[in-house]
Amino acid sequence: MLTLGDPGYELWRQCVREKSCSGDHPVISRWARVRQLRTGSANLVSNRPRSDWRVAEQRTSTSTLLAQGYDMLRIGAEELRRRGCALVFTDAEGVLLASFGADTLPDPLRDGFQPGVRWTEKERGTNAIGTSLAENMPVAVIGRAHCDANSHGLVCYAAPIHDVHGAVLAVLDISGPVSAADPMLGITVQSMAGAFEGILRAREIDRLAAEVESLRSREAEVKNAHDELASTLKLNETFVATVGHDLRNPLSAVLNGADLLLSRGDDPSQRMAAERIRSSGRRMFQMIDQLGDLARARLGDGIRLLYQDVDLGLVVDRVVGELRAVHPERDIGIVKTGDSWGSWDSARIEQVFSNLVSNAVRHGAPRSEIQVKLNGSETDALTFSVANAGEIEESTLPHLFKAFYSGRSGRRPSEGLGLGLYIVEQVVLAHQGRIDVVTKDGLTEFCVTLPRRPE
Amino acid sequence: MSAILVVDDDADIREVTTMALEAYGYRVINACDGEQALRIIRFEPAVSMVLLDLMMPIMDGPTFMRRLRSDEALSMIAVVVLSGDSSACQTANDVGADACLLKPVDLSSLLDVVRRFIGGRTVPEHDRAMSGVVR
Numbered sequence: 001m002l003t004l005g006d007p008g009y010e011l012w013r014q015c016v017r018e019k020s021c022s023g024d025h026p027v028i029s030r031w032a033r034v035r036q037l038r039t040g041s042a043n044l045v046s047n048r049p050r051s052d053w054r055v056a057e058q059r060t061s062t063s064t065l066l067a068q069g070y071d072m073l074r075i076g077a078e079e080l081r082r083r084g085c086a087l088v089f090t091d092a093e094g095v096l097l098a099s100f101g102a103d104t105l106p107d108p109l110r111d112g113f114q115p116g117v118r119w120t121e122k123e124r125g126t127n128a129i130g131t132s133l134a135e136n137m138p139v140a141v142i143g144r145a146h147c148d149a150n151s152h153g154l155v156c157y158a159a160p161i162h163d164v165h166g167a168v169l170a171v172l173d174i175s176g177p178v179s180a181a182d183p184m185l186g187i188t189v190q191s192m193a194g195a196f197e198g199i200l201r202a203r204e205i206d207r208l209a210a211e212v213e214s215l216r217s218r219e220a221e222v223k224n225a226h227d228e229l230a231s232t233l234k235l236n237e238t239f240v241a242t243v244g245h246d247l248r249n250p251l252s253a254v255l256n257g258a259d260l261l262l263s264r265g266d267d268p269s270q271r272m273a274a275e276r277i278r279s280s281g282r283r284m285f286q287m288i289d290q291l292g293d294l295a296r297a298r299l300g301d302g303i304r305l306l307y308q309d310v311d312l313g314l315v316v317d318r319v320v321g322e323l324r325a326v327h328p329e330r331d332i333g334i335v336k337t338g339d340s341w342g343s344w345d346s347a348r349i350e351q352v353f354s355n356l357v358s359n360a361v362r363h364g365a366p367r368s369e370i371q372v373k374l375n376g377s378e379t380d381a382l383t384f385s386v387a388n389a390g391e392i393e394e395s396t397l398p399h400l401f402k403a404f405y406s407g408r409s410g411r412r413p414s415e416g417l418g419l420g421l422y423i424v425e426q427v428v429l430a431h432q433g434r435i436d437v438v439t440k441d442g443l444t445e446f447c448v449t450l451p452r453r454p455e
Numbered sequence: 456m457s458a459i460l461v462v463d464d465d466a467d468i469r470e471v472t473t474m475a476l477e478a479y480g481y482r483v484i485n486a487c488d489g490e491q492a493l494r495i496i497r498f499e500p501a502v503s504m505v506l507l508d509l510m511m512p513i514m515d516g517p518t519f520m521r522r523l524r525s526d527e528a529l530s531m532i533a534v535v536v537l538s539g540d541s542s543a544c545q546t547a548n549d550v551g552a553d554a555c556l557l558k559p560v561d562l563s564s565l566l567d568v569v570r571r572f573i574g575g576r577t578v579p580e581h582d583r584a585m586s587g588v589v590r
Contacts (some may be wrong), residue, residue, distance in 0.1 A: 306545060
């Protein structure tokens with residue numbers, strides 16, 4: 001606690017009244033600060049209470065605190081009254097909000113202790129409440145250490161009350177006649193301020209507990225909403241997969257029928273119709289397969305693989321051979337190097353290669369060459385790449401491997417569902433591989449890297 | 456004459472498969488579930504090959520397979536599973552099927568597999584590996 005002892009009348013007169021003083025008394029620097037605050041103003045000391053509405057407003061901000069500590073103040077004030085002292089409570093601007101036992105003070109002193117009076121240094125010079133606010137610490141001001149001559153008969157002990165964040169919320173002050181001066185009063189006021197801070201901490205803990213409770217309940221709500229969405233999504237995808245699966249049987253019958261007509265029928269128009277049935281049926285099957293793959297990839301268990309030792313060179317030959325047969329006008333070149341044996345799901349890798357080469361045929365520049373390369377020169381991994389003339393638009397690149405992405409906003413590709421590259425990537429990832437795409441200088445190349453023996 | 460037993464609960468599949476195989480001169484018998492298939496096999500010694508669907512009412516494909524494979528007298532009958540997805544082919548392998556065809560099965564693949572197994576199995580061991588998945 002900073003104690004500003006009585007410096008004697010002479011020093012007060014020189015410094016406060018005549019504004020010219022010297023000496024090393026600790027109060028001198030406080031008086032100098034007050035002089036700066038009051039530059040140009042002769043005498044600002046006023047016992048005029050602030051307006052009722054201002055007091056009411058201030059009370060609101062600290063009213064809960066005051067209400068909660070009111071009994072403590074009342075009981076403490078009874079003991080202090082017996083010692084001829086008053087106990088007051090101000091807000092953070094030094095405005096007196098509650099006062100106990102002011103009537104015990106001698107008549108000229110009690111005027112400053114009515115609610116609404118402001119005890120800042122600017123208004124009342126050096127005083128326990130104002131200086132405690134200015135220096136943010138407990139302060140004792142004795143007798144003529146007060147700037148205001150009317151307060152020279154007082155000894156005041158004040159301590160600020162801080163909120164949980166350390167900001168000053170209020171000030172507690174014990175004031176009495178100089179004859180009542182006692183360091184115990186300084187300890188008392190600090191203890192009572194500490195008790196108020198304890199009330200604030202308890203309140204903050206309650207608030208935080210309520211906040212935690214509310215966050216928990218919000219978290220539970222979010223989790224419920226998430227679970228509900230996840231379950232709806234799962235239901236949708238299970239539905240798609242189930243319907244897709246159930247469509248296979250009737251579609252198989254349709255295709256087998258078309259096959260039979262094609263193998264046995266001689267009528268050209270019937271054969272043409274059967275060919276149409278077969279090609280449309282196959283496209284439907286491809287879509288059903290893709291929907292099934294999408295559901296498998298998203299339903300948690302992922303795309304299941306059936307590993308076996310495979311020569312991917314044969315797979316590439318088969319894929320390219322089939323596409324050359326369907327697109328005899330396209331020039332599809334194959335370059336194979338190194339060892340193309342490894343352990344993969346042959347049917348799935350064929351699906352990947354077939355999809356990438358078909359994409360090159362479909363989206364590459366017409367009549368340009370398509371280069372397919374299989375490089376098995378590395379020991380641990382093998383790369384498969386497909387390059388074609390033409391570039392992919394930059395805006396399309398980030399979405400290339402997304403499900404149902406058509407590349408042309410608002411329109412589905414006429415060939416399918418927009419799932420091809422999504423499934424390609426899922427199959428490659430399931431093999432612990434990676435797929436990259438480079439599109440520049442008029443060329444586009446997809447490159448798949450597969451570990452030779454995934455773990 | 457060796458006969459092929461087509462076991463499928465889908466009548467269209469049974470009929471089209473039967474029509475196709477008969478068109479190529481094979482003798483074909485139908486069953487619409489596993490239980491009916493077992494009854495036919497026990498009374499018709501000509502059945503040397505079964506084309507089997509997995510998901511069927513009354514008795515499904517895997518149960519049929521376990522019954523068939525546990526009967527020593529029927530151990531030479533070849534079974535080819537016709538299935539909608541590759542995970543079912545894993546099941547087929549687990550229950551001792553000889554091959555698995557993924558639907559849609561085109562006519563040439565069907566004829567290939569029939570030619571391969573029409574005489575029945577060549578190796579009767581119960582635990583031999585499935586000879587392959589045709590996609």
